[in-house]
Amino acid sequence: DTAVSQTPKYLVTQMGNDKSIKCEQNLGHDTMYWYKQDSKKFLKIMFSYNNKELIINETVPNRFSPKSPDKAHLNLHINSLELGDSAVYFCASSQEMDQPQHFGDGTRLSIL
Amino acid sequence: AQSVTQLDSHVSVSEGTPVLLRCNYSSSYSPSLFWYVQHPNKGLQLLLKYTSAATLVKGINGFEAEFKKSETSFHLTKPSAHMSDAAEYFCVVSGSSNTGKLIFGQGTTLQVKP
Numbered sequence: 001d002t003a004v005s006q007t008p009k010y011l012v013t014q015m016g017n018d019k020s021i022k023c024e025q026n027l028g029h030d031t032m033y034w035y036k037q038d039s040k041k042f043l044k045i046m047f048s049y050n051n052k053e054l055i056i057n058e059t060v061p062n063r064f065s066p067k068s069p070d071k072a073h074l075n076l077h078i079n080s081l082e083l084g085d086s087a088v089y090f091c092a093s094s095q096e097m098d099q100p101q102h103f104g105d106g107t108r109l110s111i112l
Numbered sequence: 113a114q115s116v117t118q119l120d121s122h123v124s125v126s127e128g129t130p131v132l133l134r135c136n137y138s139s140s141y142s143p144s145l146f147w148y149v150q151h152p153n154k155g156l157q158l159l160l161k162y163t164s165a166a167t168l169v170k171g172i173n174g175f176e177a178e179f180k181k182s183e184t185s186f187h188l189t190k191p192s193a194h195m196s197d198a199a200e201y202f203c204v205v206s207g208s209s210n211t212g213k214l215i216f217g218q219g220t221t222l223q224v225k226p
Binding site for chain 2: 004031033040041042043044045048050055056090092094096097098099100101102103104105106
């Protein structure tokens with residue numbers, strides 16, 4: 001059983017479109033995260049939610065909006081996609097905020 | 113502010129020889145430190161975690177790391193490399209304020225030659 005699952009795995013779309021990436025965890029964790037990995041493999045946190053409450057909101061354009069309908073889900077919606085949004089986006093979860101994080105396999109977003 | 117520096121962007125070893133991946137950290141308080149591994153087209157998997165208990169931390173797949181406060185280092189080692197160890201390795205430090213924020217190093221690509 002997949003612990004942290006993201007859909008879709010690949011997303012190819014045109015500049016200016018709006019898209020969403022979904023994340024679900026079946027570990028019963030309280031905290032979920034979104035990370036962005038750029039072409040040089042550098043990873044940076046974007047958002048975190050604890051019990052559906054926004055905890056971390058790094059310097060991310062407001063075109064990016066996370067939504068947590070319940071503790072097991074944290075979706076990422078991106079408006080007006082730009083070329084620079086091309087990256088791999090990882091979802092992660094942890095039991096509590098200071099516990100090790102479990103990562104999904106990533107969503108590779110390519111903007112044409 | 114917390115930061116982490118991985119001293120080698122690429123390490124190449126022969127199968128069966130020791131592995132050393134170097135990491136230095138900077139932290140204004142006693143940090144939590146992690147090593148994660150990323151295989152191609154996969155997410156990150158936790159190898160090991162240091163949280164101020166024993167300074168020598170044993171992880172999965174035969175890896176271990178030693179926390180050295182005097183040197184601000186947390187190097188990852190393995191006595192004998194296996195072909196399946198070829199991957200990207202990230203040294204990670206916890207951010208301040210206990211929010212779960214992780215600060216990643218730049219990554220080290222480990223190549224294992226037959």
